[in-house]
Amino acid sequence: MQKQATQFIALLESQQLLSPDVLDELRRQVADSRTRLTAELLAKLLVDNGHLTKFQATKLIAEIREPLEEPEEEEELGFAEESSLPTHDKSTGKGSSSDSPLAEMLFDEEEEPAELKVGELAEVTAEVVEVPPPAAAQALPTAELSDEALLPPVSRRLPPKKKANPYDSFRILGVGLILALFLIAGFFLVNFFWRGNADERLGRADDAYEQRSYETAATMYQEFTEIFPANDQASYAKVRAALAAIRKDVEGVPDPKLGLDTALEQLPPIASESALAEQQSDLAGALIALASKFNDRADAAETTAERKSLMAAMEQLLALINDPRYVGAQQRNQQAPTLNRMQEDRQRILRDIQRDEELAAALSQIDKKLTDRDTLAAYDIRKQLVNRYPLLEADSGLQERVRRATEVQRELVEAASLNVQLSDQPLSAPETRSFVLAHRTGKAATSLAGEVLFVKVKGAVYGLDGESGEVLWRQFVGRDFHSEPLRLGQGASSDVIICQAEKGRLARLAGKTGGTLWSADVGQPLRMPAVDDQDLLLATLDGTLASLDIGAGQTKWATKLPQSLPCAAGVPADKPHLYAVAEHSNLYVLARADGSCQEVVYLGHRPGAIVVPPILLLGQLFVFENINSSLAKIRVFSTTGKGLGLSETQIPITMQGNIVVSPQIDGRRLIVQSDLGQIEVLDVEPTAESRKVSSIAGIPNNLFEPKLSWLTTDSNRLWVSDSRFTRLDLQVASGKLSRVWIKNDGDRFTGPPQKHGETIVHSRRLRGNQGVRVSAVEAESGNPLWETDLGVPVTLLAAGDTGLDVVNTSAMLFSVDKTALRTEADADPGQGKPSLSFTDPVWLSDGRAVLWNQSRANQLAVYSPTGQKLHLLAAALGTASPSCAAVAVGDHLALGLDNGQLVMIDPSNGSLAATPYQPAIEPGRKVRWNTPAYLPQGQALIVASDLNKLVRLSIGPELRSLREVDLESPLVGPLLPLGEQVCGVESARVGDSLLIFDATTLAQVANLLLPGRLIAGPFPQTFGCILQTESQLLAFSSQGKRLWAVDFPNSQLVAAPQEMSGKLILATRGGNVWTLDADSGAVLGQTDVGQALSAAPLVLPAGLMLGSDEGAVLALPVPSGAAPDSKSGGGQ
Structure with missing residues (x-):
């Protein structure tokens, strides 16, 4: 049968039905096969692989199996007996009958293909196609591909002789076969050319x-x-x-x-x-x-x-x-970079879409607000939109609405009737009589002879003699609102305008005497007024501008703006208009003659952004806007010759920090300083075509935190006062500010310097001191001529042998008599040096008082009623510092140090009077002590600290621990003896409690919850103690029983209440003086002295003496008459 397969391959080659590569592969596999291969098997395989059609295969098989011509005998290709062949079921496609065509038997589509593979080849055409390499072909199967498995057995039998069919001749069959082959070849040829x-x-x-x-x-x-x-x-x-x-x-x-x-x-x-x-x-x-x-x-x-x-x-x-x-x-x-750019562009477009939609909605809302003439709401809508989308600031639709809103704002400006109450009485008629304490040193300033200087120190305005620096008069005006005295001219005849801005009052005082020429009560809080020529321009917080005649205080005109005013109006000298910046959004230009509104300009600033008035210089209006806490911009508006037609013609000039004090004019230059120390010198060139204002010199910011500072200027010289006094010279050619000298480094200046000729007057607080020193210095060198200390807080009042002895925090002693003004201290052991802050006097058993310097840890001031009344000494504390107030132990002082020691000091010489007590602490630990409690009958001290220990110490050559107990939480405030007990206040999360301990065993015997947090006390009283919480004043007996409680303002008591004939006299740091019934706590009287208090009241038969934080002693009668809002409660 291998021969038959070989013949089949040869027939394929002769008819050129397959490419040579496929034929070679078939020959190789037939040669290598160990089983017999039939032509039918090869034909079926080629059909399954698409190399032959069923028709081609049938014809080829027929040619191979055609019988030879035998004249004598007819040979027939037979099949098995009919009975042995399966019948064909069309419904299942299985089996075939004996008379079915050979192709149908060989190429049944339902049969499984043979294992023989000749590669995945293209359909056979006249062209040569690709054939996979021989290795891709699989070996022919060895056992399953026998011809017996595919074909039924063939039998030979001699049929009966019959008559020959004339159509069975080779000529007819051969010609038909050739024609069929030509048709097939033509079909493939046409298909090839069509498909390509x-x-x-x-x-x-x-x-x-x-x-x-x-x-x-x-x-x-x-x-x-x-x-x-x-x-x-x-x-x-x-x-x-x-x-x-x-x-x-x-x-x-x-x-x-x-x-x-x-x-x-x-x-x-x-x-x-x-x-x-x-x-x-x-x-x-x-x-x-x-x-x-x-x-x-x-x-x-x-x-x-x-x-x-x-x-x-x-x-x-x-x-x-x-x-x-x-x-x-x-x-x-x-593609990440490209994707990111695409997404960024998309987000930008989406944001633009949202912006445009919000813009359309905002324009609709603004139109409605403008219809209702609610311009402030319209501005707010615009501002919120521009804050989200800054580019919309240039949108034509918004600009049109702003123009319309500005017109509405101008229409809303109207004349006002300001009800000014005029009188010739002082601004306040205090019930108190004050004794002013000042201390002057130095030489005369001859260049200021005949001049009267006006300075504000803390809450009071002083008139000083320019040549000597002596105090001529004092008028208290308050600290709540910033205001400076306004000088009305030069020379001895100059008067001054002072203002109690928070009360809406102002007055004109005679320069020499401080007498009131007229006073006016506007009835509402004022901004700092401005003066020019004979006009006094007022600005109220609610948006009213008014012009008063300086001579008599009469009102010339008043205009009500639709917005409040954050500062005074800008009043250029000898110009017909003034410029008022509203709280937000707008600037108003008013006629100086009658207050009529001439123009409204939209600035778009936020509330609180502008705090200094605009300045007009050579036709350029400067507006100083603070953008945020660390950035400001100077906006420049060009004006016409009459000061109208404002237009912003150049990019704003930016500065680091905020502009909070008015810049100074020096010729054609404007010097601006920020609170971060940056200085810009702006030059105005009115003939320039475009940028008329430029910065010609400056100093970059040099501060990390905002600090109030002032400057004055003259002829290219600048004097800057902040934490030091500096002179700078402007070098125009090189565009630099060169520093000439620095004075008073480390001090804190408190007001603007004043230049009078070649003398400058400034005020400052020395480092470590609480008072203010006013100095007249030479402008060229900065060297002082005279210095006057004012506003030094009073810390001790005592009845002396020749009058009232007063000690202030700078360790100056004054013996006060009936003289209202003291210009020099009776004793000044501190010699006016820095770091002097003596407070909290402790009275010893021998009548002396000891004050500790809070600015220098080891320095004491000892006051004695007789002899040398005040002297300073150093305490032997080493490098440690006190961490609590001292307590008197007989003629000695006991106090705790931050190094953990508790020491006893002899105030006669500052030495240690006993060996210190030292608890065990970690190295480097800082200890905070509570003021100890002294038990004279037991000669013991009860001490506590943040080590959470309560300790009883014996007093002798050595401070020795007798007993100690643990505390759950640290105590706050001082320890205080209550008979045989000791009390202290514990601060816990749930609130403060008064704890009472047995003085001997230190066992806790009571825990009383307080109504609020402790702010002062406990203070000793004859009946027990008093302490102050945030809302009440409470009294406790010596047994720890609560006696009474009274509602009390949240202003800390200056010192322990003073007892007087069954009454308690209390003074608060805020300036309130109270009289309470000692038994019930009922309020018997109350008065407000109007200024802060700093010393314990001194009770005299004629009344009370109070020490003021303003550096004055106040005398007033004991308050009587219950306060209207006071409430008292009985004991519990």
């Missing part, structure tokens, strides 16, 4: 794609998939066809939506194609390019609706880009 070669077709499609002929390429790829559906490049062609269609619309059509529609149509069918993975980079580039096209189209769109539609469509495209089937992780990483 697969590689060539694919190559032509790729060339068209690379040349961006996407429409042609898409057609060619589609034809390839239809012609060669079984080709291994068919998946590639399908993907490429989709890509070409997408790129055609992406790159060739302006509307990106068409490209999106194409992508949505083409991509889903190819999502599962195997070739898509290798084309993802190309697809990613096309989709991202389409996304960028959406962004570009949206940028060019004229309407918000069109942009919104494009962005909505782009959402579908982003879904495709985010689908890993189309854009993989690798492509996403490679």
